[in-house]
Amino acid sequence: MADTVDNGVNVEALLGAREALTEAPEGAKFTWRASCKWENGTYSHSTVEGFFGLGEEQERTTVFNFDADHPLCFASEDRGATPVEYVLVGLASCLTAGIAAVAQHREIQLNSVTATLEGGMDIQGILGIDSDVRNGFDGIKVSYKIDADASEDDIKALVAQSQKRSAVYDIVTNPTNVTVEVN
Amino acid sequence: MPAITTVVIGAGHAGLAMSKCLTDRSIDHVLIERGEVANSWRTERWDSLRLLTPNWQSRLPGYGYEGDDPDGYRTMPETIAFIDRYAKVIAAPVHSQTLVTSVAKTDSGYLVSTDQGDWQCRTVVMASGACNIPRVPAIVEALPSSIATMTPMEYRNPDQLAQGGVLMVGASATGTQLAKDIHISGRPVTLAVGEHIRAPRTYRGRDLEWWMDAAGVQDERYDEIDDIVRARKVPSLQLTGSPERETLDINALTSMGVKLIGRFSGIQDGKGQFSGALLNQCAMSDLKMNRLLGTIDEWATANGLDGEVEAPYQLPPTEVEDSPPLGMDFSKGEIGTIIWATGYRPDYSWLDVPVFDRKGQVRHDGGIVDSPGLYLMGLQFLRRRKSTLLDGAGDDARDLSDHLVSYLAG
Numbered sequence: 029m030a031d032t033v034d035n036g037v038n039v040e041a042l043l044g045a046r047e048a049l050t051e052a053p054e055g056a057k058f059t060w061r062a063s064c065k066w067e068n069g070t071y072s073h074s075t076v077e078g079f080f081g082l083g084e085e086q087e088r089t090t091v092f093n094f095d096a097d098h099p100l101c102f103a104s105e106d107r108g109a110t111p112v113e114y115v116l117v118g119l120a121s122c123l124t125a126g127i128a129a130v131a132q133h134r135e136i137q138l139n140s141v142t143a144t145l146e147g148g149m150d151i152q153g154i155l156g157i158d159s160d161v162r163n164g165f166d167g168i169k170v171s172y173k174i175d176a177d178a179s180e181d182d183i184k185a186l187v188a189q190s191q192k193r194s195a196v197y198d199i200v201t202n203p204t205n206v207t208v209e210v211n
Numbered sequence: 212m213p214a215i216t217t218v219v220i221g222a223g224h225a226g227l228a229m230s231k232c233l234t235d236r237s238i239d240h241v242l243i244e245r246g247e248v249a250n251s252w253r254t255e256r257w258d259s260l261r262l263l264t265p266n267w268q269s270r271l272p273g274y275g276y277e278g279d280d281p282d283g284y285r286t287m288p289e290t291i292a293f294i295d296r297y298a299k300v301i302a303a304p305v306h307s308q309t310l311v312t313s314v315a316k317t318d319s320g321y322l323v324s325t326d327q328g329d330w331q332c333r334t335v336v337m338a339s340g341a342c343n344i345p346r347v348p349a350i351v352e353a354l355p356s357s358i359a360t361m362t363p364m365e366y367r368n369p370d371q372l373a374q375g376g377v378l379m380v381g382a383s384a385t386g387t388q389l390a391k392d393i394h395i396s397g398r399p400v401t402l403a404v405g406e407h408i409r410a411p412r413t414y415r416g417r418d419l420e421w422w423m424d425a426a427g428v429q430d431e432r433y434d435e436i437d438d439i440v441r442a443r444k445v446p447s448l449q450l451t452g453s454p455e456r457e458t459l460d461i462n463a464l465t466s467m468g469v470k471l472i473g474r475f476s477g478i479q480d481g482k483g484q485f486s487g488a489l490l491n492q493c494a495m496s497d498l499k500m501n502r503l504l505g506t507i508d509e510w511a512t513a514n515g516l517d518g519e520v521e522a523p524y525q526l527p528p529t530e531v532e533d534s535p536p537l538g539m540d541f542s543k544g545e546i547g548t549i550i551w552a553t554g555y556r557p558d559y560s561w562l563d564v565p566v567f568d569r570k571g572q573v574r575h576d577g578g579i580v581d582s583p584g585l586y587l588m589g590l591q592f593l594r595r596r597k598s599t600l601l602d603g604a605g606d607d608a609r610d611l612s613d614h615l616v617s618y619l620a621g
Binding site: 189197 | 479486487488491494495498501502
């Protein structure tokens with residue numbers, strides 16, 4: 029029922045973009061940016077504004093702001109989410125957007141989608157107590173609750189396909205070269 | 212310079228099927244073969260390999276299986292003998308030990324140059340195989356020199372390998388078969404698993420290939436499928452041909468002691484990095500298999516087979532440990548050899564006709580190349596899901612030879 033399924037995703041536009049960018053792959057090269065300013069202690073303020081894509085600079089109407097800090101038990105003032113929680117937010121929102129897009133493409137009506145995420149971490153790593161313990165998460169668990177007009181297997185396939193096409197899932201599960209320079 | 216209507220490049224099963232169809236349509240032609248008939252089967256396969264399709268399922272135009280083991284799977288010598296005999300039965304005009312060095316467009320057709328002289332022709336059929344060059348990921352460059360690497364094209368048997376562990380990269384038909392071959396030789400195998408398609412050898416008492424053939428799955432056409440670009444890239448089914456008709460999926464391999472790890476994604480400081488997406492790769496594969504088996508069940512019901520064959524059943528999900536390893540330290544000496552079972556691509560380095568897309572693939576519509584009089588055979592999902600199978604060459608050859616005849620008629 030293509031005309032009755034509405035998850036708020038413009039699939040025609042996405043497919044059109046896919047077709048156009050297959051013909052003109054240069055336009056598919058995007059650069060995403062963020063800026064960060066140290067405020068005090070572990071507190072920093074980041075902004076997200078323009079990005080590059082479709083062959084040119086792209087502007088937004090809004091500047092998005094993000095406060096990051098650490099909680100009180102780290103002797104910080106808890107003025108924002110911790111950076112690792114931003115990673116969870118990024119993963120959750122990327123997978124969830126993907127589920128909506130895939131569901132629309134597969135003509136599945138979503139009624140509700142909620143996710144809870146947990147990232148386990150042994151902070152002996154970041155505190156330098158035990159060099160055998162890594163700094164980052166030892167694993168991330170994502171739990172979805174999805175109410176949709178589809179079978180259980182079709183819903184599982186949505187979530188699986190969303191992982192397959194997710195940028196943040198890829199960033200988290202595969203290594204990425206990171207270059208940090210000081211100017 | 213000899214002139215002829217059609218030059219067929221390659222005398223494997225695809226080229227021979229085309230030859231038979233051209234003969235039936237009174238089109239004079241030659242087959243140019245770099246080695247002998249069935250060359251890839253003779254020179255580029257490992258010792259324990261058997262065909263993935265059962266004996267009965269090799270229906271070539273005017274030829275088929277006549278033995279007393281229709282459900283068995285041919286060994287390589289049997290496969291070579293089968294194709295060799297086909298060439299004789301149809302009296303295929305094969306010029307063996309002749310290497311094509313270029314194919315170029317002329318005013319009247321094509322000039323096929325070989326190391327044994329040139330041919331002028333009106334039409335060319337490229338049946339030179341889909342698996343000429345192993346795809347090896349670029350990370351091979353960053354490997355420490357202490358690790359030996361090999362492609363399945365070079366692999367014959369485990370005796371070629373040093374003692375010690377083997378990292379098998381890729382879990383499609385080749386990777387899973389080689390993993391077993393090597394594991395039972397006593398070399399511990401770790402299997403790096405990316406996208407793959409799980410498939411049971413038999414389902415409800417029948418060969419999976421029988422079901423896919425009977426239910427019309429193998430006959431699905433390139434111009435009727437949802438996403439043909441994707442369908443042409445889908446990895447091979449995790450099948451093996453063995454006298455025991457065993458299923459060689461990931462569960463079978465892990466129960467033998469093969470270890471699993473995610474897709475091999477990078478090397479840093481001599482350490483291998485592996486994707487954390489293994490669980491999803493296996494979950495996706497289970498879902499895809501269950502969809503295929505569901506299609507089969509629906510077809511069986513609709514065709515009144517439910518009383519005749521075993522009742523439907525669910526296969527257990529693929530088991531993966533909760534936290535598979537993400538790294539591998541190559542300096543520790545645990546891995547002696549890495550084998551890249553990461554797929555193949557065809558070689559068209561001799562094709563001097565501007566028909567390539569930006570990824571270097573030949574532009575074609577179901578084998579009808581974007582240059583009049585030029586045809587392709589034997590590529591994945593060329594015209595049908597079965598296009599690469601022995602059993603798929605016949606229908607494609609019939610369609611394309613019909614097209615070729617009408618092209619010649621103008």
